[in-house]
Amino acid sequence: MYINEYGNPNNPKLILLAPMMISGANLYDLMSPYLKGDYFIIAPDQGGHGKAGAYISADDEYRQLKSYLTDKDYKDIKLVYGASLGVAVAWRLFWDSDFNLERAWFDGVALNKSSKMAEVLVCNLFRKRKKQLDKTHVEASKSLVDWYGYDFAKMMTKNFERITLSDIDAICHACCTYDMKPLSKEHQAKLHLEYGEKDFDLKLSRKSFAKYMPDVKVVIRKGYPHCGYMAAHTREYVEEIEDFTNR
Template sequence: MYINQYGNPDDPVIILLAPMMVSGADLYELMYPYFTKSYYVISPDQGGHGNAGAYISADDEYAALKEFLLDNNIRDIDLVYGASLGVAVSYRLFLDKTFNVKHAFFDGVALTKSAGLAEWFMKKLFRSRKKKLSKTQAEASKSLVKVYGYDFAKMMTKNFERITLEDIDAICYACCHYDLRKLTDAEQRKLHLDFGQMDPDYKYSKKTIPLYMPNADVVIRDGYTHCSYMAAHPKEYVEQIESFIRL
């Protein structure tokens, strides 16, 4: 993990954890024009992305983030945001009683203890696309363009170039295994869950949400798939995040 920091450390703390194929710096650049207040933003590059090393595990990534926060005496966090892969680390931070996390906003997460079939399929899919990309050297993957638009797909494709096969395996595992427990009422009041209505990860989460976090704030984006609302409507998305922080 490589820690990107933006803004004044005296301002409220926001931690942004990006999905696969998006670096922390990329996520910050997408969101920061639309924040209406000043924040101290910590937006790490996770393993396999940006300036970070290899992706080993979600536990390894979280250990690096936690060490940074403690070394810098950061314990009060206004928002931890995670999308897809980023939720694997965000979830750990949210449940860590070392910190006072006031709000958590998770997008496109498969909230399941073990999704072996999904993990197998993801590995096969990303390995295949990695092989194809190495042959075509495309600036933007056509399959990504269809879902996220050309500019976002171009950014994702560039990040995918440096992700290794070993990174893919570790990332897919992290995305498909969560240590779920029943959240307290207080924890549920702090939590927002966001899904595209066509997101494959939603089929897992809609089974576990009633069991572990039935009173969390949940929004389903009609007509959208995995993290695609964020890419299509960053302004409205950030406005909704800020509205949630103010609750």
Template sequence: MFVHEYGNPDDPTVILLAPMMMSGEDIYRMMSPHFANSYHIIAPDQGGHGDAGAYVSADDECAQLKHYLVKQGITDIELVYGSSLGVAVGWRLFLDNGFTIHHAWFDGVLFRESAPFFEFAFRTMFKQKKRSPAKRSVDASKGLEDKYGHERAVMMTRNFNRITESDIDAICHTCCNYPLAKLTPDQQARLHLDYGSKDPTFRQSRRGIATCMPNVGITIRKGYPHCGYVAAHTKEYVKEIEEFIRA
């Protein structure tokens, strides 16, 4: 992990945890212009991305982030935002009693203790793309462009070219194996979940959500794929996040 830090440390702290194929700097550039208020933003490059080393595990990534936060004296956090892969670290931080997390917003998370079929399918798909000469030579993957637009597809393709097959194995395992825990009513009130209606992770998460957090707030974005709404409507999405913080 490599941690990017932006803004005034005296402002409320917001942690932005990016999905696969986005660095911390990428998610900062995407979301930060739309915040109405001033925040002290921490946006890490997770393993396999940006200036970080290899991706080993979510526990390893979280341990590195916690070490950084404690060293900087940051234990009071206004918001932890996680998208897809980023939720794995955000979830662990949210459950850690050593930190005060006032709000958490997680998008596109597969809340299951084990999803071996999805892990195998995701790993196979990403490795096939990694090994394809045609895929490696393009500036933007056509599939990504169709889902997230040209600009984001160029950025995500660039990041994917840096990810190794070993990173893919570890990332796919992380995204499909969650240490579930029953949340208290207070924790559920401080957490918001977001999904696209076309996102298969929501269907696979229903049982885990019903068991561990039956009263959590959930928004389903009709017609959108995995983490697709934030890409298409970033300004409106960030406004909703700030409304959640104020509420």
């Protein structure tokens, strides 16, 4: 993990944890133009992305983030945002009583104790796409263009070039394995949870909603794929996040 910092540390702290194929710096560049308030933004490059090293595990990524936050004495966190892969780390912060976390926004997460079949399928798909990219070196993957549009796909494809097969194995495991336990009413009140209607992670997570977080109103973006609303309507998406943050 490589920690990117933006703004004045005395301002309210937002932690932005990006999905796979988007670095922390990329996520900051996407979101920051639409934030109206003054914040101190922590946007880590997770393993396999940006300036970070290899992706070993979600536990290892969180160990690095927690060490950084503890060393800096950043105990009060206004919001942790996580999308897809980013939620693997954000989930650990969400449960960590060493921090005073006000709110959490999670997008496109497979909330399941173990989705081994999904892990194998997704891992094989990413490995296949990685090997294809290493041969073709296209500027933007066609499948990503179909889902997210050309500019977004170009950014993701560039990031995918540096992700290794070993990174893919560890990332897919992190995305498909969660320590699930019932959320208290206090925890549920802090949480915004959403999915694209076409998101496979929604299918994996549905049983967990009633079992672990019955009071959370899950937002489902009609017609959108995994993290698709964020890509298609970044301005509106960030405005919603900021409104939620400052309630």
